[in-house]
Each structure stands twice: as C-alpha cells, then as structure tokens.
Amino acid sequence: MERTLIIGLGRAGLGLHGAVLRRLRAAGRHPDLFDPAPVLTFDPLAPEAPARADDLRPVTSIAEARTLLDPERTVVHLCTPPVARLGLLRELAAAGFRRIIVEKPLAVERRDVHEIVALARAERLRLAIVAPWLASSLTARLDRLVVDGDLGELRSIDITQSKPRMSRTLADGGHPTAFDVEPPHSLGVCLRLAGDAVLTGAELADMRVGDTVVPGMGRAALVLRHREATSRIVSDLTAPVRERRIQLEFTDGRAVAHYPGAEDDHYAQLRFSRTGRPETWEVFPDDALSAYFVDTYRALRDGTALEPQLRLATRVVELLADAKEAARPPGTTPGAPTAGHPVRRVSHAG
Known part of the structure; x- marks a missing residue:
C-alpha cells in the first residue's frame, strides 16, 4: 500500500487530488494501492496551516514529511502552480522522494521543462504528469x-x-x-x-x-x-x-x-x-481522474x-x-x- 503526500493545497491539491483520493479510499476497491493512514499535506505558501479534514495530517516542510514517510512507499502529488515546480522537485529528490505525480502542465516554458527532465534523469525520479483525458474512456x-x-x-x-x-x-x-x-x-x-x-x-x-x-x-x-x-x-x-x-x-x-x-x-x-x-x-x-490515479499508483508500485x-x-x-x-x-x-x-x-x- 502506498502512503500519500500532497504538496500545494489549492484547487488542484485539495479540490481535485485530495477529493478523488478520499473517494477511492472510501470505495475500498483498491486496498492494495491506497494506505488508509492519513494523507500528509504541505502548503509551501502557508506551511503552518492546520489540516482541513480528519483524514489529513499537515506538515510544515518536506524534511518533516521525510521523518514520517518511507519514500519507497510514498507517492507525492505536486500540485503547486506550474511556475513553481523545479525547486520543489530538487528538494523532494534530496529528501529521497522519487515517485511523484505532477499537476499539468509540467512547466510553462521550454527551458524549465528541459531542466525538469534533466533533473528527473539525473536523480532517477519517476514522474507522472496528470493527464486524465489520456486515461479517459x-x-x-x-x-x-x-x-x-x-x-x-x-x-x-x-x-x-x-x-x-x-x-x-x-x-x-x-x-x-x-x-x-x-x-x-x-x-x-x-x-x-x-x-x-x-x-x-x-x-x-x-x-x-x-x-x-x-x-x-x-x-x-x-x-x-x-x-x-x-x-x-x-x-x-x-x-x-x-x-x-x-x-x-x-x-x-x-x-x-x-x-x-x-x-x-x-x-x-x-x-x-x-x-x-x-x-x-x-x-x-x-x-x-480516478482511473488515472489508480493506473498511476499501480504503475509507480510495479x-x-x-x-x-x-x-x-x-x-x-x-x-x-x-x-x-x-x-x-x-x-x-x-x-x-x-x-x-x-x-x-x-x-x-x-
């Protein structure tokens, strides 16, 4: 089973990723994929913000999340705006997190996306980019x-x-x-x-x-x-x-x-x-989006x-x-x- 860390708690982080994960966990059809333990959350814009639900546990930094999670059994959802991704990906890699779902688009400029790809290859990051339309029936x-x-x-x-x-x-x-x-x-x-x-x-x-x-x-x-x-x-x-x-x-x-x-x-x-x-x-x-998360968690696990x-x-x-x-x-x-x-x-x- 995979633990979850959501970074970025805006519309994408809590409104979409968090809500879909909560629905998938509640349905219980994939007990091998989703750990029932609380989802860890980190908001870089408001690191001291309290949890907004009982099944969420806030942390104040990626370093704190590392003390509570095993990176080999954790999927990170990076839901910050696309203009602020590269630095967080470097920090995640330094902390040992390598299985990361990134909200679309991966970046907003050609140079940034090439730097992210280079980082992924150098650090052996396993990046999945949110693409529900590609997982659509x-x-x-x-x-x-x-x-x-x-x-x-x-x-x-x-x-x-x-x-x-x-x-x-x-x-x-x-x-x-x-x-x-x-x-x-x-x-x-x-x-x-x-x-x-x-x-x-x-x-x-x-x-x-x-x-x-x-x-x-x-x-x-x-x-x-x-x-x-x-x-x-x-x-x-x-x-x-x-x-x-x-x-x-x-x-x-x-x-x-x-x-x-x-x-x-x-x-x-x-x-x-x-x-x-x-x-x-x-x-x-x-x-x-539910289908995408199920497929991606399974791909990251396998x-x-x-x-x-x-x-x-x-x-x-x-x-x-x-x-x-x-x-x-x-x-x-x-x-x-x-x-x-x-x-x-x-x-x-x-």
Missing part, C-alpha cells in the same frame, strides 16, 4: 475509431474547452496564460490520436472583467499540423457556459463527443456515423515505465511554448502575455 473510444478505420482516415480534430474562470483567475496568478490552463489536456489527446505535430497558428486574448484586465488569460487558440490531419484547439476562460467538446472528421464519417463537464456527473457522450448511415449515440461512465508519458508531457509544453511565442505581438518581450491581436501564422519547412 472517451479518449480510448476515439482512439479505437481512428485505429479501426471504420470511418476512414482521420483528417481533422476540433476541440472546444470553454468555462467561466473569472474568480479563480482574479484571485490566483499561478497560470501565466490561458494556454496553460485547459489546452494541456486536449493537446495531449491530439498528439495521441494524430501523432506529433507542428504549430501553424496561435491566438491569445486578455480577460476583461469590468475595468480589470488580466493579460493573456481570456481566450487561447492554436492550430496544429500533423502528418495526415489538422487540429484546432480553442479555450475560452471567459465563456458563460462550460463545454468540453471534441469533433473528429474522417474521410468517410464524423465523430462528435463531449467529455464530462462537471465533477458531480462523470459521464461522457459520443455520437459518430459513417457517411450516409444512421448515427450511433453512446453515453457511458468516464471518471477519468515499476512500469513512465518515460513515454514524460516525453508526451514535454512535447505538450514545447508546443504550447511555440503557441505563446507565435501569439506574442512583434516587438514585445519574450514570455510577456500581451494579447488582444489577430492570429499570427507561422510556417515550417517540410
């Missing part, structure tokens, strides 16, 4: 449609990720741009379904709430060219409604699907049809290779870094989230 079904070829060859992927995120954005500056919030989920799916890609276009807009402007945290869009298909991802954090929609166009058919849009209703929907034939409509359970997952997460960060650069107006400082301008097209040889 819906993604698996879409993958089967692509592989089986019943609808022909895949030609395009269009993804819409919309949700109102004004309150969290105004209160928390942990994500530099809208590219770093939702697109890491969908970009990984595009790479899985259609293979590697290059960026061909990007757009970034500010979030405007009354007289307040949050640069780069409104609407983000990127276009990718794969070997045989094109992907377009649009994420709007100022939308009035929540939507997670994916549409696949094939040479002889179409699939339109929706990932679960709320934490209290883990069901996906999929409609697909071959040209000229009746549509098939499926609704099925898809608790992707020593299953995580290198493919790390390579994919690294590629996601690289492509998002390309998108930020392409969306930056000429003459502005690299990395600055200035937005509010049309799509810039970028060309690639070959």
Whole structure:
C-alpha cells in the first residue's frame, strides 16, 4: 500500500487530488494501492496551516514529511502552480522522494521543462504528469475509431474547452496564460490520436472583467499540423457556459463527443456515423481522474515505465511554448502575455 503526500493545497491539491483520493479510499476497491493512514499535506505558501479534514495530517516542510514517510512507499502529488515546480522537485529528490505525480502542465516554458527532465534523469525520479483525458474512456473510444478505420482516415480534430474562470483567475496568478490552463489536456489527446505535430497558428486574448484586465488569460487558440490531419484547439476562460467538446472528421464519417463537464456527473457522450448511415449515440461512465490515479499508483508500485508519458508531457509544453511565442505581438518581450491581436501564422519547412 502506498502512503500519500500532497504538496500545494489549492484547487488542484485539495479540490481535485485530495477529493478523488478520499473517494477511492472510501470505495475500498483498491486496498492494495491506497494506505488508509492519513494523507500528509504541505502548503509551501502557508506551511503552518492546520489540516482541513480528519483524514489529513499537515506538515510544515518536506524534511518533516521525510521523518514520517518511507519514500519507497510514498507517492507525492505536486500540485503547486506550474511556475513553481523545479525547486520543489530538487528538494523532494534530496529528501529521497522519487515517485511523484505532477499537476499539468509540467512547466510553462521550454527551458524549465528541459531542466525538469534533466533533473528527473539525473536523480532517477519517476514522474507522472496528470493527464486524465489520456486515461479517459472517451479518449480510448476515439482512439479505437481512428485505429479501426471504420470511418476512414482521420483528417481533422476540433476541440472546444470553454468555462467561466473569472474568480479563480482574479484571485490566483499561478497560470501565466490561458494556454496553460485547459489546452494541456486536449493537446495531449491530439498528439495521441494524430501523432506529433507542428504549430501553424496561435491566438491569445486578455480577460476583461469590468475595468480589470488580466493579460493573456481570456481566450487561447492554436492550430496544429500533423502528418495526415489538422487540429484546432480553442479555450475560452471567459465563456458563460462550460463545454468540453471534441469533433473528429474522417474521410468517410464524423465523430462528435463531449467529455464530462462537471465533477458531480462523470459521464461522457459520443455520437459518430459513417457517411450516409444512421448515427450511433453512446453515453457511458468516464471518471477519468480516478482511473488515472489508480493506473498511476499501480504503475509507480510495479515499476512500469513512465518515460513515454514524460516525453508526451514535454512535447505538450514545447508546443504550447511555440503557441505563446507565435501569439506574442512583434516587438514585445519574450514570455510577456500581451494579447488582444489577430492570429499570427507561422510556417515550417517540410
């Protein structure tokens, strides 16, 4: 059984990771994976903060956690903002913790992700990057449609990720741009379904709430060219409604699907049809984050290779870094989230 240490107690740490782990432990279906002992928690921003539930035990540092846990039997959940990961990973490695689940995205800049990968290899860290969409039942079904070829060859992927995120954005500056919030989920799916890609276009807009402007945290869009298909991802954090929609166009058919849009209703929907034939409509359970944690805890326990997952997460960060650069107006400082301008097209040889 694996003990758990959660670092970072915001929305991701307690609201998602902690809540899902509590549900999995309570269900009792995986007694070989999840130790019933209290989950240790550490908030680097408020190390003296008290526990918020009886099944949590706060610690004031990674060093204190090391005195209470055996790193060989512990899974660390690193849920701090993506701009503050490298230092904590170094500290965890120095303390002997090597099995670490990192919230997406792995980093927000190309240099940072390469430094993290180098650290992981030097310290033999076993890093898993949170990717529930890749563990999703819906993604698996879409993958089967692509592989089986019943609808022909895949030609395009269009993804819409919309949700109102004004309150969290105004209160928390942990994500530099809208590219770093939702697109890491969908970009990984595009790479899985259609293979590697290059960026061909990007757009970034500010979030405007009354007289307040949050640069780069409104609407983000990127276009990718794969070997045989094109992907377009649009994420709007100022939308009035929540939507997670994916549409696949094939040479002889179409699939339109929706990932679960709320934490209290883990069901996906999929409609697909071959040209000229009746549509098939499926609704099925898809608790992707729970499935991801079960699979990842088992992989960390059994020593299953995580290198493919790390390579994919690294590629996601690289492509998002390309998108930020392409969306930056000429003459502005690299990395600055200035937005509010049309799509810039970028060309690639070959």
